[in-house]
Amino acid sequence: MRLCIVPLLLACIGLAEPYKILMYTNLFGHSHIKMLGAVSDTLTDAGHDVTVLMPVIDFKQEDKTAMKSTKKIIKVPPGQDTSTTIAAMDKFMTQMWTSDNSNPLFMAFHAPAMSAIFASQCRKVLEDKELLERLKAENFDLAITEPFDTCAYELFDAIKIRAHVAVLACSRLDHVSSTIGQPIAPSYVPGTQSTYGEKMTIGQKFMNILHFVMGDFLFGYIGDEDYKVAKELIPGVRSWREVLPEASYIFTNHIPLMDFPAPTFDKIIPIGGISVKTQRKSLQLPEKWDKILGLRKKNVLISFGSNARSIDMPVEFKKSILKVAELLPEVTFIW
Template sequence: MKVLSVLLLAIAVFSHVDSYKILMYSNLFGHSHVKMLAAAADILTDAGHNVTVLMPVMDPLLRNKTSLKTTKNTIFVDPSPNVEMLMEQMREFLTNLWTADNANPLVMLAKAGDMARTFAEQCERVMSEPGLIEKLKAENYDLAITEPFDTCGYALFEAIDIRAHVAILSASRFDHVTEVIGQPIAASYVPGTQSTMGDRMTMGQRLGNYIQYFFGSYFFSNVGDADFQAAKKIVPIKRSWREVLPEASFILTNQMPLLEFPAPTFDKIVPIGGLSVKTDKKHLKLDEKWSKILGIRKQNVFISFGSNAKSVDMPEEFKKSLLQVFKSMPETTFIWKYENAKDKIVDHLDNVYLGEWLPQNELLADPRLSVFITHGGLGSVTELAMMGKPAVMVSFSNTVHDQTTRKTGIFFKTG
């Protein structure tokens, strides 16, 4: 019996030899970013690794929507009063997404300072959190993971001396990342992240594409530099994200090569498009409420414009147009992501159902859903591609236009 116990103990010990202690830095800002990193964390946890996710809270609305399922080790850093104030100002800016001239790079430039101040304030808050640096350093993590949308993670990795790290992008590429790692820009045929161009451009459009690339890179680089300056005031670090990021062992990108424009790349840039999309049927069970609603009529339409451009902020004339469509199609059920479910806007219509937060993945996987009306964000488009669901895209920002341009061909095939 003692021999068996020793043998079982030895098996248990050696079966975990290949597991790693991993620290993930995931800023709670932007649902698509949070969801992508959460999917990666859960996959690593399910593989037997010890994953801790550090989540600075920039958007309090995401505090209970981390998208984590099996990863239980979490550390939250609450926002400072200044961050809360700056985030309120940013929300005011986001309400104008429906009507802003997003194709104009000067619009992005005008908000660059506010964006940098917001992220820098939160980075300073993280670095000055009592006991956090010491606690993380004592853990001796084997690997760190972050998304360079917010580069404060790299300052933290330097502070606690983690040399092995991996970058995950919730997009196919970020212009500022392309610049610092030396990836060729190829502006003559590769649209920048913030570009409104396709892959076939006139000479004037190529110039416009490069200008949009330049402004997009400047915008996020400015955030990264502000993060570094804020962190350097708290901890004695010397290397900025510009030096640390290129040392990433891998850069994992949310792209599907078959659906992308051809572009120069490196061996360490690995596409993992669809990582956050659930395709296993046992994880796609729709809750009873929405399942019953889909069963009322034969035709069902799901409407969502993402987490930034909120339907509740939509101009009144846009809302009236949608309401007219709903009224003209009484034999069709409409499920609308609307951020105030108590609003009486659809009380006179019995075929429209509002939800502040909807199970998008599960709805798209349900064969009873007929069409998805979407803003064309990368997360939504990737889900559509993997679920084979017809869609109508309503583009209103540069990034969304980019994904719409990239993926439109999907819908001629599946629609």
């Protein structure tokens, strides 16, 4: 009987061992950085050995990793052309307030500029043979990335990590749905770049299809440009279009009850709210903010995300918000 217990105990020890995990997350777009940072810290806090590879695309985000407990971070400095292309991207971002976002061609028009940014940084990562050998020698059990930029999939294939999962900072991405075979249903599911709801006229449904097609084209174009760089540097490497569908799971940042109803399947798992800290110690406000929020009975936080920056907002838009604030003296507006 005792001889049977020993192998069982050894098996339990094996199951209790932490996994070695490689997280690939670009420093680009704070909401994306925060989501992947939350996943990294969650895994680290659970006892796993997490290494984060962070190619620096936007140098303004370099010190904003959004991670606290994860300490093993490898940063790849910007590529030779990245600084130039990101400056051009900044100019594009200033147009977010005045551009016609309902036009499905809006994002597609900027596909070459966006792809140049990611392809430049992809080259910087994949041409570092010493880094690739170092990562390969780690023998990671699992890799994680967000397929917003797909260079990670060529990296995973190059260093022979077969088990990987995807994490989305949103509910869905058109090119991911297309690549993994997720049903689209554009007659009632708004595309990622769409401005419509779940109830659409015939004309709006047609436009929604175009939004999906253009969204798929935009990120697919970025991914294909990454792959051109990858196969130039690493002969025989597989494309993201082949590697991404092999993801064991697709974790999405959405709460189904608060989202548009949409077709899905079992390997798509919602983890909405993972980046929100709910521990008691995290709910205690610093003294500064406690005083500000205590000035009036009601408070309103104004934020438009990391893409539509308030600093780029037209003056007339800002004046409109200020006029609304003047009409509500009992409310503290935080902008």
